[in-house]
Amino acid sequence: xxxxxxxxxxxxxxxxxxxxxxxxxxxxxxxxxxxxxxxxxxxxxxxxxxxxxxxxxxxxxxxxxxxxxxxxxxxxxxxxxxxxxxxxxxxxxxxxxxxxxxxxxxxxxxxxxxxxxxxxxxxxxxxxxxxxxxxxxxxxxxxxxxxxxxxxxxxxxxxxxxxxxxxxxxxxxxxxxxxxxxxxxxxxxxxxxxxxxxxxxxxxxxxxxxxxxxxxxxxxxxxxxxxxxxxxxxxxxxxxxxxxxxxxxxxxxxxxxxxxxxxxxxxxxxxxxxxxxxxxxxxxxxxxxxxxxxxxxxxxxxxxxxxxxxxxxxxxxxxxxxxxxxxxx
Amino acid sequence: xxxxxxxxxxxxxxxxxxxxxxxxxxxxxxxxxxxxxxxxxxxxxxxxxxxxxxxxxxxxxxxxxxxxxxxxxxxxxxxxxxxxxxxxxxxxxxxxxxxxxxxxxxxxxxxxxxxxxxxxxxxxxxxxxxxxxxxxxxxxxxxxxxxxxxxxxxxxxxxxxxxxxxxxxxxxxxxxxxxxxxxxxxxxxxxxxxxxxxxxxxxxxxxxxxxxxxxxxxxxxxxxxxxxxxxxxxxxxxxxxxxxxxxxxxxxxxxxxxxxx
Numbered sequence: 001x002x003x004x005x006x007x008x009x010x011x012x013x014x015x016x017x018x019x020x021x022x023x024x025x026x027x028x029x030x031x032x033x034x035x036x037x038x039x040x041x042x043x044x045x046x047x048x049x050x051x052x053x054x055x056x057x058x059x060x061x062x063x064x065x066x067x068x069x070x071x072x073x074x075x076x077x078x079x080x081x082x083x084x085x086x087x088x089x090x091x092x093x094x095x096x097x098x099x100x101x102x103x104x105x106x107x108x109x110x111x112x113x114x115x116x117x118x119x120x121x122x123x124x125x126x127x128x129x130x131x132x133x134x135x136x137x138x139x140x141x142x143x144x145x146x147x148x149x150x151x152x153x154x155x156x157x158x159x160x161x162x163x164x165x166x167x168x169x170x171x172x173x174x175x176x177x178x179x180x181x182x183x184x185x186x187x188x189x190x191x192x193x194x195x196x197x198x199x200x201x202x203x204x205x206x207x208x209x210x211x212x213x214x215x216x217x218x219x220x221x222x223x224x225x226x227x228x229x230x231x232x233x234x235x236x237x238x239x240x241x242x243x244x245x246x247x248x249x250x251x252x253x254x255x256x257x258x259x260x261x262x263x264x265x266x267x268x269x270x271x272x273x274x275x276x277x278x279x280x281x282x283x284x285x286x287x288x289x290x291x292x293x294x295x296x297x298x299x300x301x302x303x304x305x306x307x308x309x310x311x312x313x314x315x316x317x318x319x320x321x322x323x324x325x326x327x328x329x
Numbered sequence: 330x331x332x333x334x335x336x337x338x339x340x341x342x343x344x345x346x347x348x349x350x351x352x353x354x355x356x357x358x359x360x361x362x363x364x365x366x367x368x369x370x371x372x373x374x375x376x377x378x379x380x381x382x383x384x385x386x387x388x389x390x391x392x393x394x395x396x397x398x399x400x401x402x403x404x405x406x407x408x409x410x411x412x413x414x415x416x417x418x419x420x421x422x423x424x425x426x427x428x429x430x431x432x433x434x435x436x437x438x439x440x441x442x443x444x445x446x447x448x449x450x451x452x453x454x455x456x457x458x459x460x461x462x463x464x465x466x467x468x469x470x471x472x473x474x475x476x477x478x479x480x481x482x483x484x485x486x487x488x489x490x491x492x493x494x495x496x497x498x499x500x501x502x503x504x505x506x507x508x509x510x511x512x513x514x515x516x517x518x519x520x521x522x523x524x525x526x527x528x529x530x531x532x533x534x535x536x537x538x539x540x541x542x543x544x545x546x547x548x549x550x551x552x553x554x555x556x557x558x559x560x561x562x563x564x565x566x567x568x569x570x571x572x573x574x575x576x577x578x579x580x581x582x583x584x585x586x587x588x589x590x
Contacts, residue, residue: 012495072502073462074472098493101450102474102511105458109466114550115424115458117451131552134560136453137342140355141560144456144552151552185471185505189489194497206589230590242514248497255475255493255513263589270342284587286580287566293345295560302583303566304576311573318577319590 002088002149003036006061008080009054010071011044012099013191016053018162019095024056025160026122027093031058033124036090041083043068043076051173060171065178070188071099077106079178085111088150091129093122096154098254104154114147117154118273137272138295157254157277197249199233206232207261207282209252210240211275213268213289213308217245222312223267229319235259237275253278267308271296330384330485332375333440335430335448335460336403338362338393342453352556354420362395364402367449373515374479375447376407382481385409387440389433391417391426397536398527405522405530410537412440417541422457422551428544430460431467437539443507444485450474450511457551461511473504474511481506 005027010017024040031038040057042050045068051060063079084092084107094104096117108115120141121132129146131153146153201207208227214220220234227234236246238253252259253275260281267288269275276299279285287300288308297303304311340346340360347359375386387410388403390396400411417429434440446468448461465472477499478491488504493513504510569576584590 017495070500073474074465098475098495102459102462102472105462106466106472108458108550109463112550114552116552117455117458130555133456135456136340136346136355139342139346139559140348140557142456142557143555145555146552147550185508186473187503189501189503191494192491192499192501194499230584242518244518251497257497262587263584284589286583292568293559297566297568298560300566302580303568304580305568306573306576311577314573315577315580318574318581322581322585322590 002090003034004039004087004089005031005036006039006041006084006089006092007057008076008092008094008100008103009040009042010095010097010100011042011050012071016050017095017097019097019155019157020054021056021162022158022160023093023095023155024054025162026155028056030091030122030124034090039089041080043079045069051171055171057171060173062173062175063178064175065180067180067184068178072186072188073100073103073106074186075180075184076103077110079180080107081110083176084150090148091146091151091153094152094154096156104152108152111150113150113152115152115154116144116146119153119155119159121159122153134273137270138276139293156273158280195247195249197247199250201233201235201250201252202257202259204233204259204261206230206263207235207252207259207265208232209235209237209264209266209269210245211237211267211269212239214240214245215309217243219309220245222309222316226265226312226316226319229316229323230263230265232261232263237269266296266300267312269296270294271299330378330382330445330481331443332378332384332386332445332447333434333443334368334372334375334386334388334403334408335446335464336368336372336388336390336399337365337449337452337460338390338396338399339365339453348557348559352558353554354557357394357420362393364399365449365452367451367512367514369449369519370515371447371449371512372403372406372408373517373519374512375445376520377516378445378479378481379407382485384444387412387443389430389440390414391421391429391541400536401530401534402522402527404534405526406520411534412437412537412539414539414541423452423455423460424457424463424551425544427458427460427463427467429541431464432542432544433539434468436542444481445479445488445506446470446509447512448509450476450513456554459511461509465509468509471504471508472511473502473508475513476510477512477514478516479510
């Protein structure tokens with residue numbers, strides 16, 4: 001059984017994504033625990049010049065081919081599977097994002113290896129590999145024993161702080177030529193820029209975020225009123241955008257934007273991992289939800305168990321009361 | 330333009346989830362089952378394509394509690410055929426489910442060929458893989474996931490699909506057909522079907538039954554589930570308790586102390 005730990009690097013619009021360094025930080029722990037080598041795999045043309053950005057690995061494998069410049073899971077799986085099958089690392093870590101999702105399943109199926117999705121943590125226990133996974137929208141955690149010789153593991157964003165990765169020119173680089181069919185069945189055409197919204201939620205100090213718990217678009221005005229009192233803006237989780245309550249430019253999470261406000265007031269949001277991914281940088285998270293068990297309370301600093309429709313008017317009155325007192329005092 | 334939509338029932342996570350006594354799964358008697366949300370979007374996208382290009386929509390699912398109602402709802406919405414695969418073990422992992430469905434598609438007359446196979450991009454209980462890419466691999470078809478828009482050229486030889494990317498970006502792809510697409514969201518919210526129409530479908534339409542074929546070797550490589558639990562309280566929020574105006578005042582105090590008001 002191989003013992004090396006591999007990480008598939010994610011490159012998007014010319015940059016190595018932060019999740020790659022998060023995965024490398026976790027990969028380093030696993031490699032140290034099993035006295036193994038940590039390898040980063042970088043796909044695309046001219047990868048050799050970028051390999052130094054992955055200095056947190058011991059070795060960078062560059063799969064050099066222009067058809068790999070865009071992260072297309074179907075094409076990446078085709079390029080990676082012969083190499084993984086040949087070298088048999090203990091595991092291949094794939095940070096799961098909107099770009100990579102599906103690669104873990106395709107790669108595992110191609111080489112007949114087990115896969116695990118949505119890993120929140122990985123550990124070596126008694127020489128075996130264990131994965132802790134999140135499912136049911138963050139309401140349940142599962143622990144799995146991962147058999148070998150090779151396993152493909154999809155990682156949730158935020159498994160470790162990204163800062164652990166440091167660029168260095170010392171890293172060993174191996175460039176590997178890749179052969180791919182000329183006629184690919186899935187062909188990237190173009191990137192489409194996000195629609196420009198009236199408000200840039202990534203630049204707000206205060207965000208009032210609404211979720212399903214808002215119940216109806218008519219109740220949005222109350223959230224907007226609160227946002228105005230707090231000099232902030234309203235944003236939302238995926239369901240509120242799918243329902244047409246808010247434009248796409250206000251969506252926070254995996255499919256939307258990553259925000260870093262000083263205050264994130266989450267109203268009626270359960271806190272599925274896909275949403276929380278976009279809020280990790282918030283200074284203070286206050287969550288209001290009717291369900292005391294809602295996953296958002298694991299991440300929030302302060303929690304209020306209440307129906308947002310009942311709380312919003314009370315909270316608005318309290319803020320107005322204080323503002324009034326301040327202006328008269 | 331014939332489309333196959335693969336549907337899956339999952340526990341409704343709005344309800345309290347109860348773990349089974351052995352801690353290795355949910356107590357299935359306690360859970361209320363609903364159609365996986367992105368599968369509902371996959372069905373909607375298929376119905377939109379049918380409205381534009383004609384052809385048939387078939388829905389296919391592994392048997393599960395409350396599945397019949399979802400299948401009759403799909404028929405009431407405009408699906409032409411509903412097929413239920415019966416007799417597979419309950420609570421299969423996604424890898425095994427894909428193997429059974431893949432075998433069913435290969436064996437059952439009239440399920441293939443189709444131009445497009447759509448299913449939800451992922452399900453909330455996926456642990457060992459995602460259905461769409463696994464099916465694509467088993468059937469030897471191209472795969473694209475996180476799709477939120479599909480259009481098909483006249484000859485149904487290729488699709489133009491848009492998928493979601495990070496930071497609000499999207500990307501457009503050309504995909505040779507037949508293909509398997511993992512749908513994140515349909516172009517419109519899934520249509521509503523009144524209960525009366527579902528009841529009418531229950532009387533006038535039938536669900537075809539297909540005995541589950543063996544899953545084959547693909548199902549053998551599975552991680553072993555050791556235990557499930559509700560997440561620990563560690564790092565838990567500090568709850569503000571009291572009446573609505575009390576908690577509002579407490580929150581104002583906190584925001585004010587931090588200069589956020």
